[in-house]
Amino acid sequence: MSEAQAELFDGPDLDEVLWQAWKAMELPEGYRAEIIEGAIEVSPTGRYSHSQIVFMLKEALGDFLKGGDFAVRNDTNVIHESRVWVPDLFVVARDPERYVTDDGLGLTAAGVRVVFEVTSPGTRSLDRDRIRKRREYARAGIPVYVIIDDYDSHGTVTVLTEPDPDKADWVGVHRVPYGTEVTVPEGPAKGFVIGEAITGAKRG
Secondary structure (H helix, E strand, C coil), X not given: CCHHHHHHHHCCCXXXXXXXXXXXXXXXXXXXXXXXXXXXXXXXXXXXXXXXXXXXXXHHHHHHHCCCCEEEECCCCEEECCEEECCCEEEEECCCHHHECCCCCCXXXXXXCEEEEECCCCHHHHHHHHHHHHHHHHHCCCCEEEEEECCCCCCEEEEEEEEECCXXXXXXXXXXXXXXXXXXXXXXXXXXXXXXHHHCCCCX
């Protein structure tokens, strides 16, 4: 092994390089950066239809959780083993201080009980929520993942439960079209209904 190769071998691993690069990033307003499956992904905030679903969801979920020990949050880094995600919405303890990372950059995934993503158009954006984040949230053991997908057929809601971290997948998969009510089956948001008031009416 050459001296240069030895130095490379003894250097920081890829996760650490990505982590340091992510921490050093300065993005213009309206963009966010995440570390997903070993890559930094930068994406813009969503278009109007995306923000409208997120708004309706946050309002309804906030009312559902009001007065309890849990609350809905967004615009917050969720961190797990040098991975960083910025979910559209997630449910965490109302007072999440024990889940704040040591460096204060976000909350640990261990505190997240339900995570919600609303898809955006484009192959890469859709793959991020449907495939890559689906695997990442399962690896982190987040109990429930809800995908509201404007671009799946005429619109669908998928509720994933029973994460299998070793397989990076979910045992429970319940997918319904817009216009059909679906209920969060467990956790602090158990009984919360996602229906037309959030997604809009059935399409097609």
